[in-house]
Amino acid sequence: MKLTAKEEIDAPIGFVNALLTDFDKWEGSARTRGAEVDRLDSLAQPGPGMNWRLGFDFRGKRRAATLRLLSLTPEQEMTLECLSKPGNGVTTVEMTAIGAARTRLVISTEIKPNTLAARLFLKSLRLAKAKVNQRFRQQLIKAAAGIEDRYRKQAKSV
Numbered sequence: 001m002k003l004t005a006k007e008e009i010d011a012p013i014g015f016v017n018a019l020l021t022d023f024d025k026w027e028g029s030a031r032t033r034g035a036e037v038d039r040l041d042s043l044a045q046p047g048p049g050m051n052w053r054l055g056f057d058f059r060g061k062r063r064a065a066t067l068r069l070l071s072l073t074p075e076q077e078m079t080l081e082c083l084s085k086p087g088n089g090v091t092t093v094e095m096t097a098i099g100a101a102r103t104r105l106v107i108s109t110e111i112k113p114n115t116l117a118a119r120l121f122l123k124s125l126r127l128a129k130a131k132v133n134q135r136f137r138q139q140l141i142k143a144a145a146g147i148e149d150r151y152r153k154q155a156k157s158v
Contacts, residue, residue, distance in 0.1 A: 001122050001129075005137040006106040007144040011151035013097040016105065017075045019147055020093060021046045030054070040066075047072055086118035087111055107140055 009016055019025075023046055027037045036055035043050055050069040055062060065084035072078045075095055082089045094106040113119040125132050 001126055002108065002110045003133060003136045004106070004108045005133070005140040006104060007137075007140045008098065009103045009105055009144045010101065010148050011103060012101050013075050013095055013103045015151050015154070016095055016103045016147055019150065020095070021072065021074070021078070023050065027052070030056075084114075086115050087113040087122070105140070105144065109136075 027039070030037050034057065036053075038053040040051035040053055041049055046069070048069055048071050052067045054065045054067055056065075057063070063084065065082050068081045068083070070079040070081050070090075075097070077092060077094045079093075080091045082091070089109055089111040091107065091109045094108075096104040096106075098104050111122060113122050
């Protein structure tokens with residue numbers, strides 16, 4: 001199953017890129033939401049090969065996954081792969097400057113099931129694909145609004 005959403009953000013591409021590639025902050029955010037996050041690599045700078053082991057609750061069960069950064073081209077794109085027992089997913093984040101202070105963000109996620117239960121779960125999501133796509137886009141809109149707020153706060157303080 002593939003989900004795609006795009007949103008335009010009122011912030012320069014450099015600012016958006018800096019927020020999206022601040023992996024230490026993402027780790028902390030996941031921890032505050034109850035996830036266990038263990039960094040598996042020792043890279044000093046963000047780049048391909050970064051790995052995390054994740055533990056989190058989903059639908060009443062404890063889940064485990066491994067997240068790996070496959071590619072990172074600053075201010076252009078990054079690709080992440082999530083491996084878990086029920087299924088695997090690949091997420092691509094593309095950034096495009098559409099002005100000095102405006103950025104287009106396109107996020108695509110493709111999920112492939114590994115188990116029968118995951119296959120049935122994805123089948124039910126496909127039946128409600130319009131609603132699932134709408135929720136996916138709403139999450140991106142919320143994230144974009146957060147980035148815009150951070151940019152405005154930073155611009156005011158400078």
